[in-house]
Amino acid sequence: MSLYQHARNGDIERLRDALGSENVAVRKRAVELLGELADPDDQATIDGLLRAASTDDDPKVRGAAVDALDAVGQEALEQLLTELTGGGGSEAEWVTARKFARALKADRPELRIAAANALERLNEPSAVPAVVEALSDPDPRVRLRACQACGAFADPRTIPALVERLEDEPRVKRAAANALGNVGTDRALDPLLNLLDDPDESIRRIAAGALGKANNPKPVEPLARALGDESAIVRNAAVYSVIELLSNVPTEQSHAVRDQVVSELKAADDETVVEPLVEILTRGQQRRQRRNAAWILGRVADPDAAPAVEALADALADDDPQTAQFAATSLKTLGGPVVEDRLLDRIGTEHPESARAKAVFVLGSVGGQETLNRLEDLTDDESAAVRKRVFSAVSSLRAGGG
Template identity: 80%
Template sequence: MSLYQHARDGNAERLRDAMGSDSAAVRKRAAEFLGEVADHGDQPSIDVLLRAATGDEDAQVRGGAVDALDEIGEAALEQLLSELTGTKGSEAEWVTARKFARALQADRPELRMAAANALGRLDDGSGLQHLVEALDDEDARVRLRACQACGTFADPRAIPGLTERLDDEPRVRRAAANALGNIGTDRALSPLLDLLDDADESLRRIAAGALGKANNPEPVEPLARALGDESAVVRNAAVYSIIELLSNVPTQQSHAVRDRVVSELKQADDETVVEPLVEILTDGQQSRQRRNAAWILGRVAERESTVAVEALADALADDDAQTAQFAATSLKSLGGPIVEDRLLDRLGTEHPEDARAKAVFVLGQVGGQETLNRLEEFTDDESPAVRKRVFSAVSKLRAGGP
């Protein structure tokens, strides 16, 4: 049975047995799973991880065991610090940022790793400066964990040190990029612009996903270029960030940014753009993002895009009135037989009254003879709002158009 299966079954005993494997890769993976499965009361698992963290011959296994103890909780991490420093009982009071910070100066890198993890868990900003200094540690494993800890604080004071780590080895670079994204200020995000062209797909994805937090239009063009990335996850992250960017930029810049976004998105592959926009409109939790997605779809989707039309038609019933209005406007912009068919399907009384009224309004702008015939069936509709829209739409269609 695989380690994954043991972890899924919560079988810590089998995972502990795997820590005796001759394979360093197996021991490292077993340690990682133990960190997920064990809890603070599972002393046998903690003991196995303590032995691995302090005595395994492989540095990656020792690092994995340190992280697993950190995952289990502060008490397990304190036991590790006690083991590594030779202190016992009340002497091992590594519960304050000051004492963890002192451990960052220890000779053993595993102790410095544990201290960096611990400082990241503590809600005490006094440890930040020590973590920033640890970004220059000689051991890449310590630098990695210092980057991760700085990311939890999300403090702008870490920006210079994290930016320097973008030239480090791959795992450290990714941790530094994530931390800068967590800080999220324009100053922190600026170094991520160059990462959109990096050879490392993970770094491109991290950068594309973080740049939507910017409060200026500078990332629009680089993110639009990222829509042509060979990686689907990078392209998807870029679309999400473009939508988020529209929500974040100052009002006085929003019109210029919108025009620029539409221009760039129109040049991208339709499927690349439309699918994530539809996902945002359908599943997004923030009203501003759903509004922007609805607005953009009407300007960049092809009128034959069934998935876009379906999403916009469903959005006519959105709880947010502006999202529903933008959806109606976009359906009017798209027009065509697919729009007519989908809106005619939504005229029944099983749909919300306001959504039906909006569907009738759009049909009055884009419909043909078939639509006119169908709308005439609703002149006696039970809803005054729908009847009003029907009379207006029928009048326009009989006259030959809007």
């Protein structure tokens, strides 16, 4: 029976037996599966992983055992560090962090890996200098974990050393880019601009996804270029970041940035831009991002783009009044038969009063004869807000304003 079948059956004892196999690949896979299955109180399995991390002849098995102990839980990982460094018992986090920081200088790379993993979980600021120093460790596995720890700290002190790791091997480079994105300051994000042209798709995605945190308009043009990326996940990340960027830039720069964003997005492929904008508007959790998505859709979507029009029409009932108002303004800007048709579906009494009133308001500008006929039937609507909009819209349409 294979290790996978043992794991599927929950037969942890058989997996522990496999730790004694002469086959390195078997031992490594057994370690990985035990890390996924073991509970923090399964001391027998933890003991087996501790032995693998401490005594196995193969460095890959030892490294996998460290990661498995990390997966089991902080206490399991600390057992390894306590066993290898001494100490133990109840102590303040900064004391534990200092002990683990010392372990970053240990002779054995597995111990340094374990220390970096543990410091990532502790997130103790006093350990930042030691972790930064570990970014230059000769073992790439340690550098990788040190990058991940720096990402958890999100401390500006880590920026210079993380930037150096952008010249490292791919997995370390990815971790460094992620960490710089987590730090999120303009100084941390600036080096990511160059990564939008990286040959590695995952690196480009990380950079595109992080640049929306910037507090200046510098990333707008590079992100707009990323809208033409061959990778759909990179294009999607770029659109999300453009919207986030609009929410982050200082108020005094927002108008200029909006104009630049609209110009760049209009030049991009319509489907590339509209699909993520619709997703942000319909599923986004942040009001400012939904507002920006509603506003931009009216300026970059095709008037016949049914998904965009549908999303904007639905947004007329948004809980956020500004999002609803931006949606109405965008529908008015788009105009056309698709907009008219969708809005006529939303003037019935089954829809919220505010949404109906906004739909009528827009129809007064974009509607035709059918709209006029439908609105004339609403002149005695039970809602005063809707009646007010109806009278205005009917007057406009009769005067040829549609």
